[in-house]
Amino acid sequence: MIELFDVTKRFGSEVAVDGISLRVETGELCALVGTSGCGKSTTLSMINRLIEHDGGEIHLDGQPVRSFDEVALRRRIGYVIQSTGLFPHWTVARNIGLVPRLLKWPKGRVRERVEELMQLLGLPVAEFADKYPRQLSGGQAQRVGVARALAADPDILLMDEPFGALDPITRETLQHELRELQARLHKTIVFVTHDMDEALALADRLVVMHQGRIVQQGKPIALLHDPVNPFVESLLGGMDRGLKEAALIQVGERMLPLGPRLLASERIAYGASLSQALSVMLWHQVDRLTVVDEEDIPIGELSLRRLLGAKAS
């Protein structure tokens, strides 16, 4: 659990972070969103004390971060940054094993852990272990970055625009992988991004920052429904909010069991989002879809009325 109480940071006369309070529960993914210069990265860096806060308190599991030795503190917090920050003179395996080696794990255990993580992140050991960072694509490098952050199995992960420099397709793949990883590992993650779609797709809790303050925080759906002011509303996509919300809801949540009627000809996967379902309806000009499971076996149906009506309820 991470708690910030009235935390403030000044750079000279400029106030970068202005008295923010925030609570990230254990196992929660909290996304800090805002335009550049809103203080979200500074907030992140104050948690592992790369930047020291001037006022207020930051607690990890009830203990002030100042009470830890800063080096020891950072070793128990995973850290991923946009440009990966991989050491160019070290191989992939050595990069990933960094923190376990700093913690003086025995060699064999470090090697096992590195191989385990490489498999977890879809990096075949034989192919990648001895490569250097410059030989990797952007997506591969960022996978290594995530593996390195997870190496010593930290409870907390700080991610500063980790997918910001990737192309859209790779970014989406990695977002998807992060979601699956999180479903398995249940880390406490603070995730900084300026990409609202990314934040909506990943976050359990969304924190919108503006000019060093938290403007609004809550579940993504709650924010979509009730933005407190026009700034949050426009950040959330203005008129596109309907589609953004639909993107967060799975078809499975809205479908009805198969009825007596004939099966609709167009199909949609159980795990697809409502916005994808709507797109399929628009494309084929139909108002009814057959919902199928992973094996393409019909398990239900989704009507346009149901798709829309569900939202009103």
Next chain:
Amino acid sequence: MGEGRVSPNWVVLSLMLACLAAWLILDAVSVAPNRIVPGSAYAALEIMSGWPALLLTAPMLAVVVLAWRPDQQRLKLALATTVLLLALLPLWLSAATAVLVEPSMPQARVGIGPSLWLLLFLLLLVLIELRTRLALSRSMGWCLLLPMIVSWWLSLALWLEPLALQREYQARSAQFTSALTMHLVLVGAAVAASLVLAALLALAMRRHAGIRRAGFGVLNFLQTIPSLALFGLLLAPLAWLGTHVDWLAAIGVSGIGWAPAFLALLGYSLLPMVRNIHVALEEVDPAVIESARGMGMSRRQVFLQVRLPLALPIVIEGIRITTVQAIGLTAVAALIGAGGLGTFIFQGLGQAAMDMVLLGALPIIVMALFADALFGSLSERLRQGGTA
């Protein structure tokens, strides 16, 4: 390139044509009956027409033809031919010496003429071009020079006794060895001392902006003083120290000799060294440093495991520049009695004995090239891990 018609390699082509022209037109060898009398010069074809002349002309023509439509295979052939040509030069010179110098002339001296110098220079350029074209490694490049070195060594040992350079060397071989040693010691000491001092200075500069500004100011100023003037400036204070401080006098400090030379070399070496170390340490990607700190490396670990290794190739570049510069400057230090190979250059100039000048200058050139290649390849090798 690769598919269909390949365009000619104009570099090799024009270099080789220049070789041919030099070979056919310019004087290759001069012969003098003794050290004092000026010699008479001969072009290659005047000495030996027929097959010995053809021996070198034919390979040159071959390279020209090969460079006209160069594919991988032809470039390799051209490279082999060039290596052969370089190895043939000393053998041809030996033959020419045998023809020109009669047994009745025990004092006779054979000088290397402009044609051979030019040929040597141009052929080495061809070699470099071909090595680059074929993407051969540095160490392979050195191997390519081996036949030439062996051939020169063999010729000098067996047949080239009348070569003027050789005669100059034989007349003062002991002096040569001590001069060479002195040269190496001065360069080595100056570079080593400046490396240590520069590292300390650069570290201090990273801590304090004030030291950085002042430091670079002083070093830049030092660098602008002409070397002879700096030797002159050091003369008075060092002479004073030498006469007034006993232990300094005991280790040989005086206004002239090794002390001012060493200090001046040190002064000149500091700027490139400090600048490179400083830039190298500063220019490490800040994201890498941030992530190193974020991962929980201590300051010491960040410096020793990340910053320093990433800076090392540029630091070694600094050592390379400094060493090459010091090798050249040490030659000037001979003027204030510091010894070294410069002694031969200035004595030779005084006596108008060009071969003696060469005896000093050639090893300096070889040393500089060698240091350049050594540190260059070291820096390249360290880079390979991947400052991408």
